[in-house]
Amino acid sequence: MAIKSQVLANFIIEWSEVQMPPAVVGQEYWMMYFDGSLMKKGVGMGLVFVLPLGLCMRYMVHIHFPSNNVAEYEAHVNGLRIAIDLGIRWLNIQGDSQLVIDQVMKESSYNNAKIAAYCQEVRQLEDKFNGLKLNHIPRCLNEVADTLAKVASGRELVPMSIFASNQYKPSVYYEELEQTSDAPPALGSGANRPLAPSNPEVMELDEDLAIELDPLSDWRMPYLDYLLHEALPIDKIEARWLRRRAKFFILTRG
Known part of the structure; x- marks a missing residue:
């Protein structure tokens, strides 16, 4: 009974931290770790927020739509939105996906409408913060968020004191564009002949x-x-x- 009571007390404390407005801590940065996971059973993301005082809040999200390679972007966008809802204005973001971080920071190019939509959404959310940092870290330093993402993607039992939710549609809207070459298509017949737009x-x-x-x-x-x-x-x-x-x-x- 003593162990069960302590678990319930810890859960109430962590829940209260989310429901109540965060204390004003000047310009001290919160830490946010994010990660996405794609497994056979599904897709999920993990988020960890570390308060300036050292307390932690952990989130995991089950993704219920075809996401391909955007789990990391979904984790980043969801993390920013949660931070805004919590009233966080100074945030230090840590992630182990070099590609995502480089594209968000405009250090690498992209030619995909889907990725462009996510990067644009990230930049719009960034404007709501007074201070924001984004850093790449090795996977070994992102183990907690990585574990949460794997639990979410594996559809495993949600551990105690973890805030879990489900997501049924993408966080951004994008128009899928046909990936074709820049050269003019060759005329001909058969299966390789390009199709004209059905409703131009x-x-x-x-x-x-x-x-x-x-x-x-x-x-x-x-x-x-x-x-x-x-x-x-x-x-x-x-x-x-x-x-x-x-x-x-x-x-x-x-």
């Missing part, structure tokens, strides 16, 4: 329309520049995205 949008173009369009405000201008003159943005990522998206338009002259 028709962009009607009057003779004087190009003169009347405002290049700074009209969304059609980049597409018209490419369809009429094969002009592309200087940025390679934007150019690749525009080239793929332009395939879904048909240009007609009135």
Whole structure:
């Protein structure tokens, strides 16, 4: 009975820490460790928050949607949102995924609409903090978050004093773009022949329309520049995205 009572008391204390507004600690940074895990049974994420006074709060989330390689991004985004809900304004983030951290910090490029959406969401959430640090650490220093993520992805029994939840849809919206090469497709028949868009949008173009369009405000201008003159943005990522998206338009002259 004494052991059970102590476990209940510890749970009440940790629960109270989450429900009550955090104490003002000046500019002391909270620590956040995050990790994602992909296993045969499912996908999960683990989060660990360490208060400036040394107390810890641990979270695990079961992911119930196809996530492929975005478990780490989901863990990062969820961690930032939890921190904002807790009233944290100074946060030191630690993660063992070098690729995720480099892409979020704009140190490496990406050409995937899904990853771009996650990075954009992270940057919007970062604006809500007064101070934010993001550091890469070895996996051996991220064992607690890693263990929580594995427990969540393995659909194992949730340990005591761990806050667990379920997530049924992605944290961000993104449009899946067809991964095709930049070279024009070869014409032919058979299974390798590229398929045309099933419902292309028709962009009607009057003779004087190009003169009347405002290049700074009209969304059609980049597409018209490419369809009429094969002009592309200087940025390679934007150019690749525009080239793929332009395939879904048909240009007609009135």
